[in-house]
Amino acid sequence: AQSVAQPEDQVNVAEGNPLTVKCTYSVSGNPYLFWYVQYPNRGLQFLLKYITGDNLVKGSYGFEAEFNKSQTSFHLKKPSALVSDSALYFCAVRDSLTYKYIFGTGTRLKVLA
Amino acid sequence: KAGVTQTPRYLIKTRGQQVTLSCSPISGHRSVSWYQQTPGQGLQFLFEYFSETQRNKGNFPGRFSGRQFSNSRSEMNVSTLELGDSALYLCATTPQSGSPDTQYFGPGTRLTVL
Numbered sequence: 001a002q003s004v005a006q007p008e009d010q011v012n013v014a015e016g017n018p019l020t021v022k023c024t025y026s027v028s029g030n031p032y033l034f035w036y037v038q039y040p041n042r043g044l045q046f047l048l049k050y051i052t053g054d055n056l057v058k059g060s061y062g063f064e065a066e067f068n069k070s071q072t073s074f075h076l077k078k079p080s081a082l083v084s085d086s087a088l089y090f091c092a093v094r095d096s097l098t099y100k101y102i103f104g105t106g107t108r109l110k111v112l113a
Numbered sequence: 114k115a116g117v118t119q120t121p122r123y124l125i126k127t128r129g130q131q132v133t134l135s136c137s138p139i140s141g142h143r144s145v146s147w148y149q150q151t152p153g154q155g156l157q158f159l160f161e162y163f164s165e166t167q168r169n170k171g172n173f174p175g176r177f178s179g180r181q182f183s184n185s186r187s188e189m190n191v192s193t194l195e196l197g198d199s200a201l202y203l204c205a206t207t208p209q210s211g212s213p214d215t216q217y218f219g220p221g222t223r224l225t226v227l
Contacts, residue, residue, distance in 0.1 A: 043218035044156075044203065044218040046216070090156065100158060101158060105154065
């Protein structure tokens with residue numbers, strides 16, 4: 001069965017420190033992987049995606065993610081966190097066979113000043 | 114370009130009633146997906162419409178239904194509302210070309226069932 005797991009409900013990091021938000025997936029076929037961010041009372045905003053090619057993907061607001069096929073992971077990273085990065089982050093996978101999008105349960109990122 | 118719009122933004126209903134939510138996609142977007150977001154469950158996929166046809170469906174009861182019009186606008190309907198239907202309902206649309214796999218989300222409709 002297709003699934004996406006975000007093992008951490010919340011991640012706390014000090015401003016200026018690097019951050020990582022974890023995501024693992026399980027799908028049939030080749031995965032299309034996405035990260036979205038949600039600010040309070042807003043819809044989701046697209047950050048970045050992996051379709052094919054380089055395993056390191058760069059996205060909006062200085063975020064990047066690394067696709068690791070052997071570990072079926074797609075962790076979101078940023079070298080230096082900002083307080084304004086505090087939000088809810090969702091990992092998603094689109095199954096290339098069914099075209100369905102499957103979202104993780106979300107990870108709340110808190111960047112402390 | 115205007116973004117994805119959803120109306121209404123907030124709704125309060127009582128158990129047993131029905132509700133209709135609307136989603137207007139970005140101009141040129143033909144695929145519309147609907148999601149239910151709750152604190153404990155994250156985003157749960159309801160269904161996807163493309164060219165007025167349901168292309169995909171999630172695991173929700175038949176009380177949840179949807180449709181898409183020729184201008185790509187979509188509506189979802191929930192009949193016989195239950196307390197557990199209280200959630201943020203999000204729609205997402207996909208471009209016809211360019212980045213076909215990136216979904217663009219509306220701000221959502223917050224439904225409260227009393």
